[in-house]
Structures are given as structure tokens and as C-alpha cells.
Amino acid sequence: MFPRLVYQSFRRQRRRKLLAGIAITLGVAVATAMIAVAADIGDKINRELRTFGANIIVYPDTDTLDVEIGGVNLKPPADGAYLNQADLPAIKGTFWRHNIVGFAPFLPVTTNASLAGDTQQVELVGTWFAHPFRYGTDNFSTGVRATNPWWKVEGAWPSDDASDVLVGEALAARTGTRAGDTIKVAGRELKVAGILSAGPAENQQIVAPLHLAQELAGRPDAVRRVMVSALTKPEDALAHRAALAADPQKALSPELYDRWYCSPYVSSIAYQLTEAIPHSRAEQIRQVAQNEGVVLARIKGLMLLVTLAALLASALAVSAAMATAIFERRHEVGLMKALGAGNLSVAALFFTEAGLLALIGGTAGFVIGIALAEQISKWIFGARVTVEPVLFPVVLAVAVLVTFAGSAASIRRAMHFSPAIVLRGDA
């Protein structure tokens, strides 16, 4: 009898069921889309924050002090130590390699250059633009185009294996150099592929492929420093404790040390880079690393609160729809009770119907919500949204709960009506 009642109710009252079902579907779709977008926003904004540039610098362990003012290197060329270019691919072998968005080696050389017939001393910096390399069996490509996205080039980016260069815009304006010109650097004729607009330091420099700087410096395979751009997790108490210690392995208990090592804190990634590259020291660039945590936390917090507002709105939408749907059926309740049904069986019938509606509407809403989240993510970030599979049962459970909660008050009221009054049409 009971299944038949439920079945007939769905068959006969299609319009009412459809309305309640649509309300649940809509509510669940909005809730799912908001949760999916909010859960993913940390990762997406983290990637956008990489626009601020590298957050870790790797330099030789035994290096002398940098002597640099306003981006101009005043360090005697013979001074200081170097890293070996051949060690760099090992960066892609560290524990958090997938969090490393890119890295770029730098080698500055002070040299005489003749631009548009005007000879002067300039700083030439060798780097990778988008340099292909191999680590293990995988091929990668990285360089300043990944780490410094604010660099703009008028003309073309040079190739990493050619001998074309970029000239900083301030230097180019002073000497009248244009893209396509030929300049003379230390006796070699080089083609200017483009004019670079970057920071005040780079605007005064010539930026060349790394191998060219190494030839000019007479130091094959040498690299002065490496800038690494990594996706990190904002620092917490554990990261602060590790950062204060000279050697985290000794300062932390083995369990804490493992937790620190296996979290993508900027300090643990820097520590792993030091391990991966011989004779190196890796430091977080605090200006970038410390601040992205704050910005990230604010944006994530904001989205969390907005998601709560969305959940509230959809919960109320579902509750209101259920309340109306049950209130409309008070005659039915009156009839059932007049025929001898107890309060319990009336409530059971309504709750079963509500549960079924929630499951059907919830599933449809989840599918629509994911599609919606995909669209939003594609539209705003141009990337796919990652959805945790565990979200589905959670969303369904919440849909059933909200539907029950929304129905409960109306069902209680429906049960307290006196059948005679309801059937007379006075309630």
C-alpha cells in the first residue's frame, strides 16, 4: 500500500512534484557550483599571484656579497662563486616539482657594447627564455617567460640556442636602437630580436641567451643565481618554527619534520632546492612569498563567506518550495486521516516523497552545478575546475537534510489539522 501511495503521488501530481523538484535542482546546482568554485579558488589565485614573479632565489653557497645598486652590478667580475648549469634540471626532481611553475637562471656579465655606433659599458644578462631540457624521461621547458610574465617584448623573443638578444627599453631609447638592428658586443655582431620593457634594472641591460653570456664571461656552464617561481601554501606556526631553526631536521621532531617537509611551504621548497643543487643556498624572496599568503587568505575567506550566503539562499529556496508543496496538499492529509491513517504514516509518506525528490533533484542539480562551475572557471581563469568526488555524497546528504528540514514544519502543521475542518475547506 505504502509504495503504491508514493508511486501514485508522483504519477498524479506531476506539476507539483516538478515544481518542487526544480526548486531542489536549482538550489543544489547553485550550491554545488559555488562550493566547487570556492574550493578551487585558492589554487587558481595562487597561480595568478605567480605574476608577482619568483618567490625563491637560489645562489651559490660560498658567494661573496652582491654589490648592486638600482639593478646595476658593481661586483668585480672575478669575484664570487657560480652554480653549475648541469645541476639545474634536478629542480624538477624535488618532492614538490609539480608546484614549481618555472625557474630561470641568470648570469650577468659587464661588457663593452656598441649600439648604433655608440660604444659604452653595459650589463649583459644571460638567461633562459623558454629553454627546453630533459630530466629523467620527461621533457620540460622553462625560463623568464614563465617566471617573469610582466616582461613585455616589442619585436620577437629570441631563441635560446641562437645568438639574438633583447635590449632594455631605456638603453634602446638612449642609443636609438630598434628591433632588427645589429649591435656589437665584445667584438661579436648580434642581432636585436626585440626591445624589452621590464623593471628599471632590466630596462638598462641587454638580455641574451645563457650560452652567449657564458661565452662572453669565459665560464662555460656557470650560473650566478636561479629564480624559482613556486606555488606555495601560506605559512603557519609549524613553518615559522622551521624557518627560525638553522637546521629544521635537528630542530623539529621527526614527525613534525616530515609534516613540514611534505607541505608546500615556501621554506620547505627552498630547503629541498638546497638539497637538490650542490653548493647552493635557497632563500624565500620575502616581498613576494610573505605577502601572497595574506592576499590568498583574504580571497579564500571572502569566497567561503559568499559561498555560505549562497548555501543559505538555496536552502531557503528549497525549504520554501517544500513548505508550499505540502501546504497545498492539506486536503489529502484530511482525507487520509478521515480514512483512519495515523500521524506517523502521514509523516512517513511525506518524508519519503521529500527524500525521493531530494535524491533526484540533488543528482540533477549536482550535474548542472558542476557544468556551471566549469563554465565559470573557463570564463574567468581559462582553466578547468577540479572537483573532489567526495562532494557528490556530501551535496546529496545536505540536499536531503535541507528538504526534510524545509518540510518538517509544514508536515507538523498538516498533521495537526482536524480532518473535518480541512475537508470543509476552512483551513
Place this chain on the structure above:
Amino acid sequence: MTSAAQNRRQMFLRILSRPLLVRRGRTLTALVAVVVAASVATATLNLYTDVQAKLRREFRSYGANIVITGKDGSSLPSGALPRVDAALGARGIAAPFAFVVARTSSGDPVVVAGTDFDRVRKLDSWWSVTAWPVSSGQALLGKRAHQSLTPKGEPIDLTFQGHKLRATPAGVLSTGGNEDSRVYLSLDDFTRWTGLAPSTIEVAVAGSPAEIRSMIGTLASALPEADVQPVRQMVEAEARVLDKTRATLFASTALIILTAALCMLATLTASVFDRRKDFAVMRALGASQRTVSALFAAEAAGIGLAGAVLGFALGLGIAAWIGRANFHASVSPRWGIFPEVLVGSMLLALLAALMPISMLRKVQPAVILRGE
């Protein structure tokens, strides 16, 4: 005639107000739907407009987004800093820097910088410093400079163009940037020692890209003898992150308002539809189609108005709470969105009332009263 019109008006008001009191439950449900929709819309719209200013302030912890340098590396004219401060007003903070390459007692080159420590503390909040210098003759040493010059913290001797200076390390600075290789002195000590004035002023200004551009113009005209340049890295990254955040918030706001509006529409429509018998009785007693429509419309408008006012107040409260919880700052209420919320609520309420009425008017009152 006057009394007949008066009677009619009285009757109208009575029919309008009685159901509100007699059927409190149903009126309350409709009102709650409007209040929820209006408050959610108010809160999200308020946040949407205010959040950019809040986030811009957070971005200023990244430090300078404008750099002022003397043309061709020369010092800035004396009085440059007060002129920058005057141009900035309360909208930003500036810190002066002067640099020389000095020799240590062992003859190694080291960059020595002079600055105003109080200003730097505010501008470069990411500087990790063990102890800030408090008195004359004290220096702040970069982490690498500390390790290489005086690991034990003894006073260091510096020479610049034959002038000697003895500085006591007060604390160690670590930033991961060029600062780690430098020695920082107070500007007074630095100028007394080298005779040089600041060559660079770093400025952090909060505002939209257009506001920053106009500030660059203001600063350039206040200091015609200097180069004023934006820090592209900061300006571009900030714009990108803000754009994406704003777009996400916009999409969320649109979704939430849509849900709330549909919920409200559905609830109100159902509650009017529920009263089809009242409608039929009125028609059967001889009320004109216009009177009945006006009655339902007036009721809907009343609920829309009350709901919008209550919802607006509630929404401002929610926005203020989110501002406090997330940004630790109050969100200033935008009274400007009140007309939009009000008009939106009333339009939706009218739509919700008139849609079922126009469906019902095609049906004979007798059919409705018979209960079919």
C-alpha cells in the same frame, strides 16, 4: 457619490488589510521570501563594490608600486621628500633611500644604504628584522652582510672616499632580495658620513590603475627634476589578481541573486495561486477584473516594499559582518543600491502576483469555486 467612493475605498483597504492579519502565516512566508532575496542581494552587491578597495589595501603590503629616482643616477633635490609627502597626502607612504659602495676594513666592497627606518617599517612590511636601530651610530645588517662582515656582531668600520665610519650592528635583516647583502644606516648618519642626499624615493599608493597613473602625473609635476616610474611587476600582478577575484565574485553574486529572486517569485506565485477561491468569490460578488487585480497588486507591492526595507537593513548587517570577519575592517554601507533593491523587489512581487491573476481571469469563477 462621495460617500459611495469613500465606502469603496474603505472596503478596498479592509479587503487589503484583513488577510494580512487573519492569514498571518501565509503573509509571513511571502514576506520572508522577499526579505531573504533583498538581504542577500544587498549584502553581495555591497561587498562586490567594496571588496576591491579592501583588497587593494591588502596589496599595498607588497610595498612600493611607484619609484622616484634622480635623472641619470644623480641625487634628488633637497626637499624632495616633503614635496612627495605633500603630493601623496594620506593616500600613500614614501621612503627615501641613498646608496654608496663602501669598503670594509679588509677592503671588500659592500653596498651601504641610508634610509628612514620608521618609514621603511611601514612601506616594506615583509622585512624580517631581529631588532631595528634606535640610535645614531647603529646599523641594520642584511643577513648575508652580517654573516660575511661580522658574524659575531662586533662594530664594523666602513670607508667611503677616505671618510671613515664605525657602525654598531643593531639587528639582522632578511628579505631574500638585494637587501640581504647591504648595510642600512639612518639617513642622518649616512648624509653626515658621505655628504650625499637620497637618490631614490619608493612610494606605495593604494588605488585603481587610473588613480595610480594620475598620482604618477602629480608626482612628476611636483618633481620635474626626477624620473617617476611605476613598478610594472606590482601594478600588473595586482590588476590581474583583482580582475579575477572581481569576476569570480560577480559570477557568484549573479548566481545568488538569481536563486533568491526565483525563490521569491515561486513562493509569491504559489501564495497568490492558493487564494484563487478568494479571487473567485470577489468576482462572483461583482468586483471588476480591474479592482481584483489592483487588490492583489497592492498587496504584493506592500509585501515587496516591507520586504525590501527589512532585507536591505539585514543585508547591510551581513555585509558588515563579512567585512569584519574577513578583512577586519568595516564595509561602508552603499545607500546607492537601495533604490535598485527596492525597485527590484517590488517589480518581482508585482510580477509574482499578476502572473497567476492573468491565468485565473480566463477561468469562470464558478469553475474555481467548484474546486476544479
